Amino acid sequence: MGGAGIAKYAAGAGPDGAPAAQGSHLTTMSQKCDRCGKGPMAGNNVSHSKVRTRRRFMPNLQSTRVLEGTRWVKTTLCTRCIRTASKQAS
Numbered sequence: 001m002g003g004a005g006i007a008k009y010a011a012g013a014g015p016d017g018a019p020a021a022q023g024s025h026l027t028t029m030s031q032k033c034d035r036c037g038k039g040p041m042a043g044n045n046v047s048h049s050k051v052r053t054r055r056r057f058m059p060n061l062q063s064t065r066v067l068e069g070t071r072w073v074k075t076t077l078c079t080r081c082i083r084t085a086s087k088q089a090s
C-alpha cells in the first residue's frame with residue numbers, strides 16, 4: 001500500500017453512518033468490506049490427529065477514509081480494495 005495509507009476513490013453507494021466498532025473482532029462489528037462485500041468464510045481447523053473444529057476465516061478489514069466528492073468519509077475496506085483504490089487514484 002502506498003499513498004500514506006489514504007485511499008481515494010469515488011464510491012458508487014455512500015456508506016451509511018455505521019457506528020464505530022469496538023470490542024472483540026468476533027462480535028458487534030459487521031465483518032464486511034464496504035466496497036466488495038467480502039465477509040467471513042467458514043472452515044475447519046484440522047489437528048494432527050485430524051480432529052476437526054469449526055473456525056472462521058476473517059477478511060483483512062481496515063478502517064480507512066475515502067474521498068467522496070470533497071468530503072473524506074470513514075469506511076471499512078478489505079486490504080485488497082484499499083490496494084485497488086490506491087492504484088486507481090493515481
Ligand SMILES: [Zn+2]
Nearest residue numbers: 033036078081
Ligand atoms: Zn473489499
